[in-house]
Every structure is written in C-alpha cells, then in structure tokens.
Amino acid sequence: MITVKNLHKGFNGVSILKGISTTFEQGKTNLIIGQSGSGKTVFLKSLLGLHTPEEGTISFHDKVYGDLSKSEKRKLRVKIGMLFQGGALFDSMTVEENVLFPMEMFSQMSDSEKRDRANEVIKRVALINSNHKFPSEISGGMQKRVAIARAIVMNPKYLFCDEPNSGLDPQTSILIDNLILEITQEYNITTVINSHDMNSVMEIGQKIVFLKNGLKEWEGTNQDIFRTENKAVTDFVYSSNLMKKVRTMYLEDN
Amino acid sequence: MKYLHDFGLYFIMLKDIFSKFTKWSALKKLIFKEIDDLIIDSLGIVAFISFFVGGVIAIQTALNIDNPLIPKYLVGFATKQSIVLEFAPTFMSIIMAGKVGSFITSSIGSMRVTEQIDALEVMGINSLNYLVFPKIVALMLYPFVITLSMFLGILGGWVACVYGGFTTSEDFTMGLQYEFNEFHIIYAYIKTFFFAFILATIPSYHGYYMKGGALEVGKAATSSFVWTSVVIIIVNYMITQLMLT
Numbered sequence: 416m417i418t419v420k421n422l423h424k425g426f427n428g429v430s431i432l433k434g435i436s437t438t439f440e441q442g443k444t445n446l447i448i449g450q451s452g453s454g455k456t457v458f459l460k461s462l463l464g465l466h467t468p469e470e471g472t473i474s475f476h477d478k479v480y481g482d483l484s485k486s487e488k489r490k491l492r493v494k495i496g497m498l499f500q501g502g503a504l505f506d507s508m509t510v511e512e513n514v515l516f517p518m519e520m521f522s523q524m525s526d527s528e529k530r531d532r533a534n535e536v537i538k539r540v541a542l543i544n545s546n547h548k549f550p551s552e553i554s555g556g557m558q559k560r561v562a563i564a565r566a567i568v569m570n571p572k573y574l575f576c577d578e579p580n581s582g583l584d585p586q587t588s589i590l591i592d593n594l595i596l597e598i599t600q601e602y603n604i605t606t607v608i609n610s611h612d613m614n615s616v617m618e619i620g621q622k623i624v625f626l627k628n629g630l631k632e633w634e635g636t637n638q639d640i641f642r643t644e645n646k647a648v649t650d651f652v653y654s655s656n657l658m659k660k661v662r663t664m665y666l667e668d669n
Numbered sequence: 670m671k672y673l674h675d676f677g678l679y680f681i682m683l684k685d686i687f688s689k690f691t692k693w694s695a696l697k698k699l700i701f702k703e704i705d706d707l708i709i710d711s712l713g714i715v716a717f718i719s720f721f722v723g724g725v726i727a728i729q730t731a732l733n734i735d736n737p738l739i740p741k742y743l744v745g746f747a748t749k750q751s752i753v754l755e756f757a758p759t760f761m762s763i764i765m766a767g768k769v770g771s772f773i774t775s776s777i778g779s780m781r782v783t784e785q786i787d788a789l790e791v792m793g794i795n796s797l798n799y800l801v802f803p804k805i806v807a808l809m810l811y812p813f814v815i816t817l818s819m820f821l822g823i824l825g826g827w828v829a830c831v832y833g834g835f836t837t838s839e840d841f842t843m844g845l846q847y848e849f850n851e852f853h854i855i856y857a858y859i860k861t862f863f864f865a866f867i868l869a870t871i872p873s874y875h876g877y878y879m880k881g882g883a884l885e886v887g888k889a890a891t892s893s894f895v896w897t898s899v900v901i902i903i904v905n906y907m908i909t910q911l912m913l914t
Contacts, residue, residue: 463791489689492793503788506779507702517792519695575791 416441417462417573417605422471424454424461431457433629434471442603444596444619446610449626450651458626459577459609463497464488475573493521496566496604498576498595502558504550504565510537511546514564521569536564540594556587560594567598573605574598580612588612592619613658616640625651641665679874686802686870689795696803703807707769711814714768715761719752719818723825726751731835741836745844748826750853757818758857759905762864765814766897770872773804774893777876778886786877797877804869811865812858819857856912863904871897 417439424432431454439445447455460466462473464480473480475491483491497503504513514533522529537546540560550558559579566574576595580588592612596619599606610616616623620637625648633645640652641662653659690696730747777800780786789796823845830836836844875893879885 460787465787465790485689489793492791495791497788497791499784499788501783503784505785505788506783520692520792520794 416476417607418472418474418477419462420472420474422458422461422473423469424457424466425469431629432461432468435626435629435631436471437624437631437634439605439607440622441605442600443621444599444606444608445622445624446608446616446620447624447626448610448616448651449632451611453626454629455609455626456577459575459607462607463495463575464492493517493569494572496569496571496574498559498562498566498574498579500578500581502550502555502562504558504561506550509547509549510542510553510561513550513561514568517565517569532568533564536568537561539567539598540564555582556584556591559583559587559591563591563594563598567602570602571604573607576606576608576610578609578611580610580615585614588614589618595619613652613655616652617661641669675874678878679870682797682801682874682877683870685795685797686805687798689798691794691799691802695799699799699803700806703803704810706772707804707807708810708814711765711768712817714764715814715818716821718764719757719761719821720825720828722756723748723752723822724829726756726822727826727830727841728833728835731830731833741840742844742847744830744836745826745841746847747844748830748841749823749845752822752826753819753857754853757815757822758860758864759901761815761818762861762868762901763898765811765868766872766901767894769808769868770893770897771890773869773872774876774879774890775886777873778879778889781877781879782882782886800877801870801873804873805866808865808869809862811868812861815857815861856908859912860905860908863908864901867897867900867904871900 419438420436422432422435423430435454435458447458449455457466461468468481478487478491480488480491505516508516511530511533514537515529518524518529518532524532534546540563542557542560542564545553545557545561550561553561574595579591579595583591592615595606595608598604608615608619617637617640620640623633623635623637623640624631625633625645627647633643633648635643640648643649653662691699727744727748730751731744734741734743777786780800786796786800789799827838827841830841831838872890872893875889875896876886879889
C-alpha cells in the first residue's frame with residue numbers, strides 16, 4: 416500500500432502538485448487520470464522518488480520515503496518495478512539481457528537460476544522466440560511486454576506504469592491492460608498506472624484518482640465513475656459520444 | 670550565471686560518478702565495451718590523420734628551411750617536437766572530442782530522451798557511475814592511442830621526407846635523436862591523462878543533463894564538442910605553463 420499525504424511539488428516557482436492526499440491499495444490496479452498538464456507525470460515521478468516533494472509525505476507500507484536513509488531507499492527501489500511510456504528498454508541489450516539486467520545488478524542467484532527466472536517471466540508475458548532480438552527488432556506491443564517482464568523479474572511489491580497503452584493498437588492495449596491486471600492480482604502488488612486511455616479506466620480501474628490542476632478532484636472505482644455527478648470527471652471521461660452512450664447504457668442496465 | 674551553474678553541476682556530477690559503485694561484474698563488462706567503442710574504434714581515424722599530418726608537417730618544415738646553413742636534420746627534429754609536444758596529445762584530442770565526445774554525448778543524451786536513465790535510477794542504480802565511470806576507465810588507455818599517433822606521425826614525416834626527396838633517412842633519424850629530452854615525453858603523457866579525463870566527463874555532462882528531444886541531442890553534441898575543445902586548449906596552456914616554463 417502507498418499512502419500520499421498533502422503532496423506539493425513545483426518547478427521554477429510554478430506549483431504543479433498542490434496538496435494531493437490519497438491511498439493506492441495493494442493487490443489492486445490504481446489509475447491516475449486527468450487532462451494533459453494536470454500533474455499526473457510529476458505525481459508519478461514523485462512517487463518513484465525521481466522528484467523530491469516540497470511538502471507532504473509518501474509512505475510505502477507505513478515507511479515514509481523521505482525519512483529513509485540512502486541504503487534503505489536503495490533497498491526499497493529494488494522492490495519497485497516501472498513500466499515507462501516508451502518502454503525504456505536498453506537499446507544495446509537483447510530482450511533476454513534487458514530482463515536479466517535487474518538480476519545482474521541486485522541478485523545473488525547463479526547464472527543458470529537468473530536465466531531460468533528471466534525465461535519464466537518472458538514466458539509469463541507471452542513473448543515467444545524473441546530472447547535474442549534487440550528492442551529495435553520487435554514491435555511496440557512486444558517492447559511493452561519486455562518492459563513488463565523486466566519490471567516484474569525481481570518480484571516487486573510496487574509496479575508503476577506510465578501510459579502503458581500509448582502508441583498501441585486497441586487489441587494490444589487490451590492485452591497489456593489484462594496482463595497488468597493479472598500480474599497485480601497474481602503477485603499481490605500495488606500497481607499505480609498513469610493513463611489517458613478510457614478503455615483502461617473502465618476495464619482495470621479498480622481505484623481511480625482524477626487530478627485537475629494539481630489537485631485530487633475525485634476518486635473512486637470504475638463502477639463509481641459511471642454514477643458520479645462530478646462535472647470535471649464527466650467532462651473528461653465522457654467527452655466522446657461513444658463514452659456518453661456507454662454511460663447511458665450502463666446506467667439503464669443498472 | 671548559467672556558466673556558474675554548469676560549472677558547479679559538473680563538479681557535483683564528478684562527485685556522484687565516484688559514489689555508490691555498480692556491481693563489479695557488470696562494471697567489468699561495461700569497461701570492455703567502452704574500450705571497444707572509445708579506444709579500438711578510434712584507432713583507424715587516429716592512424717590515418719596522424720600519418721598524413723606527420724607527412725605534411727615534415728614537408729612544410731623542409732620547404733621553409735631554405736637557408737643552406739641550417740642543417741637538414743632539423744626537419745626530423747622539428748617534426749618530432751611538433752608531433753610529440755602538440756599534435757599528438759593536443760590536436761588529436763580535439764579531433765577525438767569530435768569523434769569520441771559526440772558519440773558519448775549523443776549516446777547518453779538518447780538514453781535521457783528515451784527514459785533509460787530514469788529506468789536505471791528507479792532500479793536503484795547510480796546512473797552516473799554506471800554510465801560515466803566505465804568511460805573514464807576506458808579512456809585511461811587513451812595514452813596508447815596517442816603513442817600510436819606519435820609513432821605514425823613521425824613515420825609519416827619520415828616517409829614524406831625520404832620518398833619526397835627533402836632529406837635523407839639518416840638526416841631525418843639524426844634529427845629525431847637530436848636533443849632528445851625524456852621530460853617532453855612525460856609532459857606529453859601527463860597532458861594526455863588530463864585530456865582523457867576531460868574527453869570522458871565533459872561530453873558525459875552534456876549528454877546526461879540535456880533536456881528535450883532528438884533535436885536537443887544534436888545541439889548537446891555540438892555544444893559538447895565546443896566545450897571539450899575549449900577546456901582542452903585552456904588545460905593545455907596551463908600544463909605547458911606549469912611544466913615547461
């Protein structure tokens with residue numbers, strides 16, 4: 416579980432996050448949504464420790480990140496898996512080497528054990544015959560899967576995903592969403608996803624945090640989002656006619 | 670103000686490079702890869718430029734000595750002094766700032782743009798140590814490149830003079846041996862070590878702290894070449910002033 420209290424962050428005197436408090440639950444897919452410029456990326460990077468908050472706290476299972484020593488932070492980071500928007504795979508390494516990388520850095524396992532574990536997670540994300548290919552030789556969807564495999568290879572307690580569906584076709588997007596959901600439940604990890612994709616919101620939004628102008632405007636589940644009367648949320652989520660129809664049909668059925 | 674900020678940030682970067690070391694088994698592989706990329710891959714261009722510039726230096730010197738009272742062996746002497754003291758260590762380093770420096774800036778800059786550096790940081794890896802330290806270690810072999818440059822520069826001068834009919838082989842060789850001062854070699858190698866460190870760290874700084882996209886990677890590579898060259902020239906002047914005067 417990750418608890419955020421009164422988080423403030425700005426750059427060059429411009430305030431981006433203006434006091435966000437929320438909780439991301441373990442074993443659930445927690446989505447952060449909001450318009451471009453609402454502070455989603457800064458929020459996610461603050462959770463990851465890439466930005467230092469100006470005020471407020473971020474706690475990982477009751478341990479306040481800002482209070483940890485450097486070595487404790489390092490240990491915590493090994494428990495964090497991250498799926499970047501573009502995959503952030505290392506270009507000079509093959510698929511297998513990318514997945515092996517965190518183990519090469521932090522694991523005491525033997526070479527054969529590392530290789531077995533890498534192959535296990537590569538298989539888990541359904542990548543076949545790609546071990547010796549370079550990231551540039553595989554599709555965007557496959558790159559995302561490799562990035563997921565690399566993120567989960569160390570059995571993380573926390574998984575962060577930045578726009579996991581960007582640049583993917585709808586079918587591959589659903590596959591990636593389902594994979595993240597399955598992995599979250601299978602390994603009982605706290606997953607935080609930064610997303611623009613309304614399909615993801617409806618499919619895997621077990622908890623949704625809606626940001627507007629650096630503040631938490633609304634939070635709830637993918638069921639609650641159909642019933643909410645919050646104008647900012649409805650304007651954002653149901654901006655297309657298709658989504659409006661989906662909402663109407665859902666409310667009529669329920 | 671920006672220069673002051675960059676200056677301070679560069680030294681903070683140096684401190685961070687030497688803190689929290691990456692696992693040795695991983696670092697070892699990276700060092701060998703960097704030796705291949707930065708040293709081995711540079712040998713061809715270094716050999717080509719050194720041989721022909723050595724030849725040009727010898728021909729220019731020979732053509733400018735038209736006084737019959739000046740002994741012909743001075744062509745060999747002047748070629749040796751020019752190549753050992755300045756051309757090989759300093760001007761070859763400026764050429765390397767273009768070749769190796771741009772490579773370092775663009776490769777680290779691309780990693781910044783594609784969030785690979787963020788990925789390293791999120792994993793708990795000191796990205797500066799992981800990316801820059803192996804380059805510094807690999808470039809400690811840079812004096813071997815400069816040795817090759819010195820040898821081929823002088824060989825180029827010998828070939829140009831002897832086969833161009835400017836001096837005899839004996840005169841040229843006598844000039845090479847004339848007033849040989851070991852301290853000049855020590856001076857040249859001390860410079861080379863400083864330049865190697867500059868070649869590894871300034872381009873890394875420009876790549877690591879760049880902001881933006883692909884266009885900015887190109888701008889960072891250009892800026893890296895300019896600043897590496899400027900710093901090499903200034904450090905060259907300082908070392909020469911300290912050691913030879």
